[in-house]
Amino acid sequence: MSLSRILCRSFGTSPILRKGVINQELNSLAALLKYLRTPTGCVHDIIPQIKSNSIVNDDTVQKMIRLSGLEIESTSENMQMWTDALNTQIGFIDHLRDLEDGPSECIEKASEVFRLLESDHSPQKFLKLSELEEQVIAFNADAEALSNEDNFVAKDFIRSRVENIAPMTAKQ
Amino acid sequence: MIPKKLQNWKPEKGFPFKCGLEIHTQLLTKHKLFSQSVNVPNCAPNANTSFFDLAFPGTFPKLNPEALLLALKAAAALDASISTTSSFDRKHYFYFDQPLGYQITQRFRPLARGGHLQLSKDYDDVLSDKLINIEQLQLEQDTAKLNYDDYDSLVSIDLNRANVPLIELVTKPDFENLLQVRAFIKKYLGLVSHLGICSGDLENGAMRCDVNVSVAGGDRVEVKNLSSTSEVMAAAAYEYKRQVAQLKESIPVEQETRSWTGTKTVRTRSKEDAVDYRYVPDTELPFVHLDPSIADLIRAQLPEFPETVVRRLRNAPYGLEKKYAKFLVESPLHLEYYYKLHSIIVGEHKQPSKVVNNWFVHELLGAFNKLGLSPDFTMLPAEKYAALILLVQNKEVTSTSAKLLLLAMLQPSEEIAEMSVEEMVDHYKLRNAAEAETGDLKTAVEEICKEIIEENQDAVEKIKAGKHLSIKFLVGIAMRTTQGKVDPKLFDETFKNLIYNE
Known part of the structure; x- marks a missing residue:
């Protein structure tokens, strides 16, 4: 089986793509390439603007530097740059999570969403x-x-x- | 009994003492928490290990259901609310004692929350009744043991302890004085030992404690890794004194972690340097879903609690002193042996209870102690020991001879291992001389006493001068001469006759 056919089949049957949308049929390499090259949104558009009440601050960055054991010069410019970068990343992660599940409590969900244990996804069986x-x-x-x-x-x-x-x- | 040091300890006026405990207790399972290695203390280093304990790539944890059952028993005994769903999380840190790079614990969904332990004035050596509330109880794995050489230049790692199941009990900060702390640890340890949840063997690290101390509502300081009740007491008392001295100088107490050196607490890290353990749910262990009825069913199956057993042992037909009753309750094996001995000697042979109590507590446990052995009752079955005690009661051997035989039974040679008590008595020629013709015995005893009197005129003069107790000295010589085969009372009477009626 050629690579293009594998890719076509994988994308065509991907549960993520099938979730809630009707996809165009991808039955050729050209159709696949067209699909991939047609932008459906720009990452920069969805990265949120940095807010003043963002959760990463100087203290967090200082602690990360200390725990990493790296000897880094932490000037105010560097600090600002790292704080902004980390807040941007967290904003993007929040955005992805909201897209997937809607707003939710991260601890409650984290253990269930990212675990691949069969028992987590089958009906609960209570041990007597x-x-x-x-x-x-x-x-x-x-x-x-x-x-x-x-x-x-x-x-x-x-x-x-x-x-x-x-x-x-x-x-x- | 309350130690004198603690009797007088109380918080200074204006500086109330507040304290909470975190107690780690090893579970008495046959195997480890997430592997099938055996869980036995005192083995050759690294003998009880498997691929998972050494964190080999590709190995997976599998929860030992026995550990879960024992942890549930502890939760039920403490009246805690058992969670129908609990899960395991990874607590990351890098150190030699943790080959996985993380410890598997229960951070987000512990096995049980709430519960309490009641300290009572009658039973627990506290000045007034006090309820200590429990925050939570969780299952987790123990770490490997690090052994440092005398110069701290070499560390050897013993992975036998790695992955041994533990329960961590976290109390609310309800303790108001050191007596309560001491009583709680003793009662908790007594409870888990009695229920067969933990060995209670402090020497092998079956329990380790962290103590949180704060004064007058200030920040709390945690003293970690205390391995005995006396260490907890000493560390908490020192920490309280240190914080009070600091507050009197108007220096605020900083939230920090400290360790105990044996004489003082020293700073390990401040809140600022607190380790970030990066807790994440363990992706290899399924949730534990428990039927809601499980708590009630386990509670119904629990045996009598130590307090009830102690109360019974203190009353008829046992009549034991409180301290001995509490001692027995702490070890199910001790208690089982005592019951068996009691049923033979008191139940079947109608001897008084004090005979069993004396021969069990003073003689048997005393003999183990004398030989430097920890009590191991498999060495002397209750039936065999009862036979020896009954020989003394029937005056077939003297109690002195019986004590000698007891020591021989606890360090058996091949020669006597298979012998019955009767055969041992004959083998060592310890049959009571009283079995000889009474007249012959009396004459023989008189002869021995006369000889001893002649050789110990100084002692005789003292006795005549009014030091009547010195007669015991002469009786001692007579008992040694006859190797304990004669009743000491007979010697006592003969000496008195010969000395006072001369």
Whole structure:
């Protein structure tokens, strides 16, 4: 399958594109290129203007510099530049989030939106005490069985790494 | 019993003491929190590790349901509100004790919130009843243990402790004096040990504590990593004194983190330098969804609480002193052994309770202590020990001989390992001399006493001069001579007859 066909199929069936809009059919490379080259908006238009009550301030930037351990000259000009840049980025992130979900509490959503665990996206199953007790028995039995088979010994592993590395370093 | 130092401790007038605790308690699970490595203390370094504990790429955490069950038991015992949905988060920091580069904890959705522990004047060595409220309880993993050499020039890392399950209990700042802090830690530790949630073994780091102290509503100072009740007491008392002295000089107390050196607290970091842990939800662990009925069901399954058991042990038919009853309650194994011994000696053989209490508390635990061993009752089954106690009660061996036999049983050689108590008595020739013909025994005892009197005329003169207690000195010599085979009362009577009626 050619690259163009893969791309066409991927874009044509992308759930993101299908979400709430009817897409034009992308059945050729030319159609795809046309679609990509036709601007639907300008990033600069959607980056918000920096507001005076922005959340990143000098203190935040100072703390980031301190935690990074980098030796940077923090003149007032530099500080202003970094503060503006960070506020712009945060403004853009907020914009993307609002676009996706509408305004929301970031902590509540973050764990659900960005996790790819199957169980997070399937209907919630509430664990009963009897089930938990069964799980305990099964887990311990499983671990017991594994300990009889498992040959992992940290000491041996470290030794094997040292033995592998030693000839290399000697060569160097 | 309240230590003298604490009896007199109270906050200075105008400088009220306020304190909260964060207690980390290791859970008594068979395996670690997110791997299947065994969770056993005192093993060779790095023996209890697996790929996940060493943070090998490609390994994933899997929650140990036993840790969840034990944490739920702790929450239920503290009457906390168990969350139907809880989740795990990553707390990032780089240090040798954390191979993953982050600790898995519960920042945003802890397992339980609220709850309380009641301190009572009768039971807890506090001056008045006090309710301590709980902020939250969460599950998290322990870190590796760092061992520094004497010159701090070499650090060795023992990953056996990495990923051991912990519960972190955070209290509200409800403590008003040090007695309450001490009582809370002891009661909490007693509770979790009694319920089989934690080993309670402080020597192996089963509990570590952070204490937050503030004075007169000022900023709070956190003293981290305290590993015993006495360390918490000392650090909190020092910190209170330091802050009061500072406030008296009109120097404001700064919010900061300090550590305890053994004699004083020293600054670790200020609020300004606070570490940014960059908490994020763990993307590899599913949410824990619990059935809302789980809290009530666990609560219904919990055994009697220590306070109830202590009350029962202090009353008939047990009649134990409060301090011994509390000691027994802290270890389910001690308590089980005591009950078994009691049922044989008092229940089956109708001996008084004080016999069991004396032989269990003073003799057995005393013998373990004397030998420098921590109590291990598998060395001496309750049935075997009961048989020995009954021989003393039936006057077949003297209590002195029984104590010697007890020491031998706790350090068994191959020769005596398989012997019954009766066989041991015969093996060591400790059968009570009272079994000999009474007349023969009396004559023999008299002869021994006469010899001792002749050889110890100084002591005899003192006794005659009014120092009656010196007769115990002579009895001691007689017991040593006969290797404890004769009842000391018989020697006592014979000596008195020979000395006073001469």
